[in-house]
Amino acid sequence: MTLQASPVAAAQHPAAAPRSYPPAHIIGSDAEAIGIAQNLASRFAVDAARRDRERRLPLDELNTCSQAGLWAMTVPKAYGGAQVSYVTVGRVFAILAAADPSIAQIQQNHNSAVFWLWKTGSEQQRAHFLGAILRGARFGNANVDAGPQPVPGPRMSITPDEDGYRLSGRKLYATGALFADYVSTIGQDEQGRRIVAIVPAGHPGMNIVDDWESFGQKTTASGTVIFDNVWVPALNVLPIYRSYEEWPQNAITQISHAGIDAGIARAALDATIAFIRQRASNPSTPPTGPIHSDPYVIFQLGELKTRLHAAEAMLERAGHEIDLCLADPQPDSLAKASIAVAEAKALTTEIAIQAGNQLFDLAGTRSTHPSFNLDRHWRDARVHTLHDPVRWKYAAVGNFYLNGVRPPSSGQT
Structure with a gap:
């Protein structure tokens, strides 16, 4: 459609x-x-x-x-x-x-x-x-190029033309585009540097296809955007490579993802606790006793809550490092902001998946009934955390602290 x-x-x-x-x-x-x-x-x-x-x-x-x-x-x-x-x-x-x-x-x-x-x-x-x-x-995005991977450089064509630019290409995972007033799409200039073109909603030549079919994040409508010889004025094109070279663009992009994972984890834990309490109020007590008195359930919930609070604390620390970097954007502060967000993202990724998975271990078989739709927490966590592999985070953190290697300014950290 x-x-x-x-x-x-x-x-x-x-x-x-x-x-x-x-x-x-x-x-x-x-x-x-x-x-x-x-x-x-x-x-x-x-x-x-x-x-x-x-x-x-x-x-x-x-x-x-x-x-x-x-x-x-x-x-x-x-x-x-x-x-x-x-x-x-x-x-x-x-x-x-x-x-x-x-x-x-x-x-x-x-x-x-x-x-x-x-x-x-x-x-x-x-x-x-x-x-x-x-x-x-x-603003919605149309930034991920369609086609087989890997291919060097974006396949989006953004070329100068008559006091403006012409756009042609096909993009996937276009989160927000369907609901947007403007759709931003990334390509390269003649020097191979990253630029973005901003296309207004309903602009001739831009079509948005609602073909998002993932089992998680089901209502983001992260479908396909097709640009067919679209023209935009120069006002609508930005040299965003500067944002990656001079400012903590990666950290700013990633802290939102870390916040989303932390929120998914909190929702899963809240749902787990609410379901256990509901079972505990049921007059038919299992032979092993009330589930809320099970020491192993208590232990596991305590562990999950502690890990969530640790992830949330790291999320706050990451935000603080970004704010410090914006006040003084030097190579060291850029690296510290990026590493702090990587650390936070590693923990929020892990607790989101763990909380969504252990919900069923702790809440029991009845929690899998589709009427509760509790599996949405795990599905959302599993899909959203795939935006960038957490293994990259630990590798970047280790390389920074062990070898003093700053994370790259123009890629995922």
């Missing part, structure tokens, strides 16, 4: 995608961002299992989220935003993911777009696009 890229009307001008609903609320502080995330999460959690079971795409929830200002929380203060800390970014993503990890994942690439615009955009680009984001515009 081929769908238009956004719920808004097709763009009348190739630089901008107009919205048909009121301007978004503007968040004023870190505390407000966390409070809004907590309030929305309590609402999103109510129907999360049903959305997963029936694959109901969360358009209404995304509209609520962006209109509440969360999608603009990292817009710089100089452009009217709250410019929240990356400690707060990690917490917000964890809060949203504990309610519905698909909703959190859809926002993940948008946050990278905000940072690209801030650090590599011209003043005109910043004013135009960051202003749109502050009013509620959403």
Whole structure:
């Protein structure tokens, strides 16, 4: 099925995608961002299992989220935003993911777009696009090239043409594109450096195919985007290679993923505890005694909770290192931020998978009944943690501390 890229009307001008609903609320502080995330999460959690079971795409929830200002929380203060800390970014993503990890994942690439615009955009680009984001515009991605791997360099063609650029190519795993006002897509310039083109929703030549069929993260609609000789003005192209060379772009991208994994883990543990307590209140007690009194169950839950809290603490530490790096972006601070996020991502990956798996060990056979849909926690963890192998994290951390090798600036860490 081929769908238009956004719920808004097709763009009348190739630089901008107009919205048909009121301007978004503007968040004023870190505390407000966390409070809004907590309030929305309590609402999103109510129907999360049903959305997963029936694959109901969360358009209404995304509209609520962006209109509440969360999608603009990292817009710089100089452009009217709250410019929240990356400690707060990690917490917000964890809060949203504990309610519905698909909703959190859809926002993940948008946050990278905000940072690209801030650090590599011209003043005109910043004013135009960051202003749109502050009013509620959403960015989706079309960054992963389709085709057999490995192939050196992106196969996306972004070439200069008539005061603008022409785009042709096919992209996979396009999370957020279906719900976006703008779709960003990565290619290379003539020197082989990474650049991104921003295509407005409904723009001629861009088609979004809702063909996402994974068993996890089912409502992210991370399908395929096809660009067929699309033209965009120069205003819509950014030299994002600078963001990777001069700023902690990898760390900023990855901390959102770590927050999502932490949220999935917390949701799985909360579901486990709630299910055990429900069983404990059942008048028919098993011969071995109440499950909540089983010392092995108590031990395993204690271990899982401890590992979750350790991962959350590392997530906060990683956000702090990013904030320090942004204040002083030197080679050492860039490396420290990247390594701190790698450490956090390693732990959040492991606890997300472990919590989703042990849910059934601890809650018992009845917890596998499809009416509870508790397997969604494991499915979401298993799929989301595949974004980048955790073995890379430990290798990068070990190489840094043992041999003093800084992680690469332009790749996964």
